[in-house]
Structure formats: structure tokens, C-alpha cells
Amino acid sequence: MAARRSRIPATKYPVERFTLDNGLRVVLTPDRSAPVIGVAVVYDVGIRSEPEGRTGFAHLFEHLMFQGSENLEKLAHFRHVQGAGGTFNGSTHHDYTDYFETLPANALERALFLEADRMRGPRLTEENLRNQVDVVKEEIRVNVLNRPYGGFPWLTLPPVMFDTFPNAHDGYGSFDDLESATVADAADFFRRYYASGNAVLAVSGDIDVAEATELIGRHFGDVPARPAPERPDFGEPDLTAERRQAYTDALAPLPAVASAWRVPDPITDFAGYLPYVVLAEVLTDGDASRLVERLVHRDRTVTSIGGYVGFMGDPFDVRDPTALLLQSHLPPGGDVDKVLRTIDEELDRLATDGLTAGELARTQARMATHLLRDTDAVLGRALRMAVLEQQRGEPGLLNDLPRLVGEVTEEQVRSAAATLRPQRRASIEVIAGGAR
């Protein structure tokens, strides 16, 4: 059967942008297909901005933003969101920190009130700080210390690839650093980074634009104006010699390895960056992808392999420096060197021989499905548009991503593959300390 090319569809989510006098940028994207709304506030501060000696602080501070604010006691935020039928959370990334709610549409004003109140200032107390240090330590135990492959590779690979503290350090934080955190540190961090001029508010879903605009003005208009801090340059030179480290994971039953290569600047060179996002999928998306076919099914040298751009798999939410990652779990006694050699060989083959008929088009069609599916949740749109506004001033890019991905050419994918050379590679190997 001839491989017919699927037409890649697009969404047409409308976008309204404006900026309040205090510098808060706002994005509205109405969609009345379901009576629900998404509200997201994104601050332009993340793991990379943590001071030395305060690893994990951006994430700890995210927890403190839920501990009460000017007009809200501790626990009030949770109760007001959930008591309106909604859900909430927050998360800390390398370049930003987000706070968000999904709610029935009748809770719009309440959600705006809650976000504005903590933007004016959280209640930072010794008691809440100690409580949340304990909670964060349990979070780290669940996700890193008490399980196999904890932090692999998002915490264990950056220190191999990068040399400077902002890019290399453990974003979850050491227990020592977390325990040393003070209320004064938190107040400083808030003053510096949680400024109205450093934030974006996005509201999506079942809203009337005029009404939402009025309510946003009412609740956020008198948040004191503070400018965004200057964002440092976190750039680092590319690798010129291969780097590789290994560690023993006492709980891991099988070996694993992850490799990363630097990619072009996602913001200033988006056109140069996109082919790498596509390349990761060509290599690893499903049983018909090159590396799965070769390593999993033909050679049987790995049990699973995945590829993605961004250490958190967030290709459209990161700034430079970032990387394309390939991570594999191996069968018992598996040979990591052989796996890395085979990956090199396949990358060479792709760069030299190009793609097979239909290979790129089908990968792009599948990527379109993933991109569209992510935007179906009202919150997915609010979050993504907020970050696109913050990092690019271009929230409407969300509508264009499936098409732009579809326009990446075979030549661009080949050229991208050609840059993934061993001497530019940083790898981290997990030695199975729990093998039986």
C-alpha cells in the first residue's frame, strides 16, 4: 500500500493578549465547548536561578506559595479551589514555575482572586517553612531515594553535561540545603523573582473575554508593580570531548544508560531547533521507529528506549542550554558500550542514507496527534500559552506547532542527526546494584 501523507490539521484557539499597568502580561483563550476553565500563572524563575547553597529552593518556594497569603489562611487556597469543584497544582521547571487550577466556569472570579492574593505576597512563616521542608523531603524520598532509577536521568545527567552551577545542580535539592533555608531567603526570593513584571497570567476555556478582562483588572490591577529581574545568561560552550559517568543504584535490577547532546537555542533559533524535536520521535516513537526497531526488536540489546528534547521532556517550555536525550533500559547483564555504538551507527546511517519513504510524514502525523491531544485539556492550553508568552511573546504559536512540525524537511532531520556525534555526547550509566 502506498504511504499516503495525512493532512496535518490545526487548531484555531483565539488569543487575546494585554499587559496591565503593573507589568503583568495576560493571555486569554476562550473556548466554549465545555463549561470549564483553566487558570495558570507562570513566574519566570526556575531551578537555574537558585543561589548556590540553596539547591532545591525554587521548588521549596513553590510549596510555600500554597501556605496562605494576604487574605488567605493556611489551607484556604486548597479548600477554595476544591470547594468550587476544581483541581490545582504547581510545578517547578528549569526555567519557570507554574501555578494552576482547572475549575467549573462559574469559579473564574474566585480563581483570579486566589492567584492575585498570593501574587501580592505569600504568608512566609517559620512553622510553614519547616512543615514544607518535611513534605518536600518525603517527596524526594518517594521520587528519588526509595525507588530504583530515582532522578534518572533528569537529575543525574545534567551534572555530567554541564559545568556551571545553574545548569548542573540537583534541582530537587540536598537535604542539607533544604534544611538550611530560612524565611528571610524566601522573602528575598519572592521580592526578586515573583514580581508582577516577571509573571504571565493565562485563562482558557469557557470565558467571555470582556468579562474576564474586567475581572482581571479588578483583582490584579492593584498588585504592586515590580519589574522583572535581569535574566542571567546561562549559556555554556558545547562539549568537544565525550563525557561519561556511571553510578550504582542499589535498588535498580537492570542496567540503564542515558545520553544527551546539546541542541540549538530553542528561542533564538527555533527553526534550527525544531528538527531535533522531530528527530527524537523519528528515532524512538513506537515500534516502527529506527532505534526501537533496531535495538529492541532486532538486536534485543535494550528492553526499552525513549528519546525526547528537554531534560523534563518539555521541548516547547525550555530555554538554552538544553539537550536531546536518548535513554535505554538494558536486559540483565546488558552491554552499555554496545548500545551506545549501535546508536552511533544508526545516527550515521540516518545522516548518510536519509529517511525511508513515508518515515518522516508518519512521524509528523503522530506528533500532530500528540500536540493536539495535549491542547484538548483546557489547562494544557492555559499552561502552554502562558509559557509561550513568557519565553517568546507568542502564545498563538500553540496553534502553529503541528504545522511547523509538519514542515520540517528530511534534509533538516538528516543534518540534525549528523550533529549527534560521540564527542559531543554526555552519558550517564546506571549500574544495577539490585540485580538478582
Add this chain to the structure above:
Amino acid sequence: MSVTAPPSPRPLPPLGPNRRLKLPKQAERTLANGLTVIAVRRPAIPLVEVRLWMPAGRTHLARGALLAQTMLSGTQTMTSVQIAAELQAVGGGLSAGIDPDRLMLSGAGLVTGLDRMLEILAEVLTGAAYPGKEVGTERDRLVDRIQVAQSQPAHLARTALLKRIYGRHPYAVQTPEPEQVRAVGPAVLRRLHAERVHPADAVLVLVGDVQPERALDAAEKALGAWTGAGHTAELPPAPPLEPGPLLLVDRPGSVQSSLRVALPAVPRTHPDHAALQLANLVFGGYFSSRWVENIREDKGYTYGPHSLVEHSVAGSVLVAAAEVATEVTAPALLETMYELGRLATLPPKPDELEQARQYALGTLQLGMSTQAGLASLVSAYAGNGLRLDFLAEHAARLAKATADDVAEAAQRYLAPAQAVTVVLGDAERVAPALSALVPVRTEPVGTE
């Protein structure tokens, strides 16, 4: 610095009027071969979600697991790579999974590719070949995956809890041992496929940017020729919980303890279900619950405690789960028993109940607001003999449950006297304090 007056408090804005729960447009048809097809319209994005639910009660554990792992590994006319590539070409994908209730094929793709996805689905259902080489590869992968699962504390705690709750019922063991998987070959899989993969009692759900009647036509065209009259095994009802000593599963060196408390529950259609759901929310079923506010926000013992009513075909159970620091394992259990006992013996406050009720009603709306959420909901309902209309019924029951109803349900279902408790952790460090609270029986991890 000048002294300024404290800002006057700002009032919390009230909620707007509640929007009525509106069910999407849908259609249903039972094909001549016995397959039920349900199509639901949600046109927000140009995609379609596919869920095929096939009853799988009493399927041999290791064979069932490997069947799901290899179902998409090739047919008479297509290799595994061709299947994956053809699905990708229409932006699609399929995956197979099995549990003690059902075998499920699920996926999503561009709506323009619906016909092609259904054709490939039919090809797999009628012609899955279980080629020897692929079965060998997937068998090794499954064994590797089981070994990784067996190193995860959450999996080990779940395994111990299921065995403790279900005894000799088929739900008691849900993950095969590696050696059982190694014994399964292609011929056995082909036979199992012939026996258990058939359209009678199966339900196909399609949700997305479709006209429901036309989607039913497409399903009929692609899957009408799927035949086969294998058997369907009835699951016996799940046994009642048998309270007893706390089961402490020893995992030396563990820096946290996995605390699991099982309590009785009722199916979705039971008259007590809405009140039980509300009681569970007040106890520990959402963040703003007594248990979470106590052991996380007050005491800092844990990160993500949660409590959930789990529905299966043969019965329902309520499970409260928390990963707590090793040194506070016993105090965490004490607070858990305290919060259960408090709710089982004293009625909830009116504002607590209203908050839980709003949450339950609101999250119904949220769950229906995506194609994927709607598809999973419709499929889970259909697998248990319900239709989407049930959502409106359930919402009405949630809306009218009284404080007395909830107090009664709490006494009946949340009483700590009926709890079955399992803790996975470092026994040497946690046993002495736990034994000060309740009788404890200790087992090594992975005991048969």
C-alpha cells in the same frame, strides 16, 4: 519606615450559578456479531479516541500478560513494524493492556484516519499471529518489566495488599512471576486469543470529532466480520474484608514506609455509593480532606497521601495509601486510625460536606471535558454495564446526600475496626512502635 494601616481584608468572591451537567451527543449499536459500539461526539480537536473493552475474567495470568504484550506484534499479512507504521501514518497508535477484568486495546489518532485505525484494529483482532521470534523478544521484555516493577515499593505494597484482601480470589495476584512468563509459547497465545478475543460482550467506544451515527457505520464496516464464539468466564464475587493483625512486609533499608489501609466499599450503582464517595472525600479522598491536612500539612509525615474507592467487576474496595518517613510510620498509622474513627463516629460538619460535594460534582464536569477523559469514562462505565446517562443519575445522588447519609456511610464503611492494614517498610525500625498500636504480623518481602 512609616507605619501604614493594615490592608482591609478582601472578601472571597462568590461562585457564579452552577452550569447544568450536559451530556454529549452519542449513539449506540449492537452489531450482529455481538459487539457493542458506542460513539460520542466531542469535536473540540480533530482527533478520535478508541477503547475496546473485552472481558478477561479468569484468564491465565502469565498467558494473559504475554498476550497483551504481543497482540500487536504481527498478523498473517502485517509485521509489527508495518502495524505501527500504518497507524502512525494516520497519526494513530494502539496499545494493549490486561487486568483481571478486561483486555483493553486503546489509542487515539487523527479523525481522518478513523477508518484506517479500525481496519488495522480488525486485522489484529482477527489475525494476530503471535510470531515465534516476536513472542520471544516480548517475553524477555515482559520479564524485565516485571523485575523492575518488583523493585518498586508501590508495586510491592500493592502486591501484598491484594493478596491480603483477596486470598484465593482471582484478584489476589495480578502480576505473574518471571518463570511463569518464561513458560508461555506462541501456540498457547494463539489458543488463548481464539478463546478469549471475541466480539460477544466486548464494547468499542469511539469519542471525538465524529458524527456518532457515521462512526457506528465505520465500526460496523470494519469490525462486522470479526467473529468467534469463545467463552467468557464469570468472576466470583470478591470476598468480604477480613480484619486481622497489621501485615508488616519487611523491606530492609527502606527510607519510607508504604502504608495501605483497605476498607469495604460498594459498586457505583449501590444506593450508598454517593454517600460513601462523599465520606471518602471528607476523610482522605482529596487534598482538602482531614487526613491530608493532618498528616501532610500539619505533621509533614508524607507528600502525597490519597484515598480512593476502586471499582472492579467483582467488587469494590476503598484503599487509603501514603508513603511516610520511616521514623514516623507508627504515628502516621495512629493519625490515620484517628481520622477514620472520628468520621465513623461523629457526623461531618455541614461546610465540610458541602465542600466535598462541590468537588465531586465539579470534577465530574472536568472529567468529561476532554476526549480522552470522556473515552475512558464511557469505557469504564460500559465495562460495568453502565452508560453515560448514569453520570447524571450519580450527580443527582451526590447533590441530595444528607449529612446523616454520609455519617451512616462513614460508620458502615470507614470504621477502622474493619480495616485491613498493610505496611511495607524496614521492619526492624518500624515494628516496635507499630506493635504498640496494633497486633503485627511480619513477613519478608515477596512471600508467597
